[in-house]
Amino acid sequence: EDQVTQSPEALRLQEGESSSLNCSYTVSGLRGLFWYRQDPGKGPEFLFTLYSAGEEKEKERLKATLTKKESFLHITAPKPEDSATYLCAVGGNFNKFYFGSGTKLNVKP
């Protein structure tokens, strides 16, 4: 069964306290792994695309990495404005996308 699992469900950090979010997947016909940021009441905003194991992408304080079975979103020295829900998705068969339930990140000043 095609499935994407994100952990933890929620994460509270102090400003400057680095951490990582996990996305594990079991999807046949994988065609890319995607990270999104979603603010309350808004649509998800596209962050990164990863295609192959070993690939890394960076944007400001965020770095996404990919292995054969999971991806990590590393947050270095986070700021309160990084508080949001981070969603992971994979592209599978029939042009479908499979989403995880997200990690809600709260960064305290």
Add this chain to the structure above:
Amino acid sequence: DGGITQSPKYLFRKEGQNVTLSCEQNLNHDAMYWYRQDPGQGLRLIYYSQIVNDFQKGDIAEGYSVSREKKESFPLTVTSAQKNPTAFYLCASSIDRNFGAFFGQGTRLTVV
């Protein structure tokens, strides 16, 4: 600017009514999608369309209907058969599964 426009942002429906949510994109994407998001939950796929005049049911299609008469437009109708329609609805489009999906800003539907 290219993007996806959903309207309205907020929608109130009386029980027993059908309502239609609008989704328009000017990204020239072939594929379009409708997702439902409930509090604390991930996105669940309602319907998707890979080309004009073609669409497929997703995981939770019961009580919903769609049409895809134009490449740019993919409206979603929430029918009275949908027993629990209160949710946040998101429309997305994509070139294909290799390039990720881009989302609109959502419509929040509330049954009153």
